[in-house]
Amino acid sequence: MSSAEFSAPPDDGAGALSAVLIEVLAAESAVAAAEARRTRALARAGHLALHEMAGQRASSRASELAMREVASELAAATHLSDRTVQAQISRAMVLTDHLPATLDAWEAGELSRLHAHAIMDAATTLPVERRAEFDLLAVATAEGVSPGRLRSRLAMLAESVQPTTLTERHRAGRARRGVRVVPGENGMSDLIATLPTVLAVAVLDRLTQQARAIIDAREERSATTNADVRAGDCPPLPAVDGPTSASPAVPIEPDTRTMDHVRADVLADLLLTAAPDADPTRTDDGVGTLGAIRARVQVVVPALTMLRPERENANPAELVGHAPIDADTARRLAHATRVPWDRVITHPVT
Known part of the structure; x- marks a missing residue:
């Protein structure tokens, strides 16, 4: 121009x-x-x-x-x-x-x-x-x-x-509190909790504080590592004559999660592993039994999906009653579960 x-x-x-x-x-x-x-x-x-x-x-x-x-x-x-x-x-x-x-x-x-x-x-x-x-x-x-x-x-x-007063309407509104899952796309879903506003804001604030602490610690570790490298503080590797059987160190994948990512991960971790403070099974002798309860899901994983990743789209794994899930998640579940898997043989066409 x-x-x-x-x-x-x-x-x-x-x-x-x-x-x-x-x-x-x-x-x-x-x-x-x-x-x-x-x-x-x-x-x-x-x-x-x-x-x-x-x-x-x-x-x-x-x-x-x-x-x-x-x-x-x-x-x-x-x-x-x-x-x-x-x-x-x-x-x-x-x-x-x-x-x-x-x-x-x-x-x-x-x-x-x-x-x-x-x-x-x-x-x-x-x-x-x-x-x-x-x-x-x-x-x-x-x-x-x-x-x-x-x-x-x-x-x-x-x-x-x-x-009417807000107190009166809040009493009626509390009757609508609940938790639900809305299936989404690409193996993702929305976990929606309807809570009193004070609790909802407090939950988000605590997740934000914990996520910020994780991100700050990550940045401090990264800064310390970079400073050590610049100062030459890393000791040289010892000389070795001849071949060694030690395997090369596996590089650690950098943590690049955003604030939203970390908040979501912390939320899932807390809900899946922690015990609620209001535990009616708690006694004077110790913690109650609610913390020992583990989440249960039922997954159907085609054998070909486990053995041949390139067939994932043709034979997707399924979270029963919900939606397909990615093969990586299915493999991690298969590796981590202590419950024996049930083998089901089906006709390849019908």
């Missing part, structure tokens, strides 16, 4: 910047207005689907099918997935039906899409009858505030208009 293609900088830098700022703000306002109009159109599409069901017997299944049909039409026209459009319709209906002030401010360019979605997310925690009041207060709160800062303020604002 030649230098002639670049426009010369204006003499009045401040004035030029001011003009650019005005142009950016005008574009932002136009984008917000267009997005708000699209939201209104999506909401009308959702109401059309519900209107089609007005003369029929009401049922959640029928309403869902009608909504899917409308979403499918819009998805084909906009080149989006049906699920994405259906979610957009649902959010649009919440905004138009329960948060009209937010939608008006968005269309006027006073709020961005991120502001509007932050208000909507906070409003969904409220009963329907309290959302109108929250809507007006939220628009006033959002003025001049970034979306990130707005979310924390909206959480406090939503709390102030709740019809």
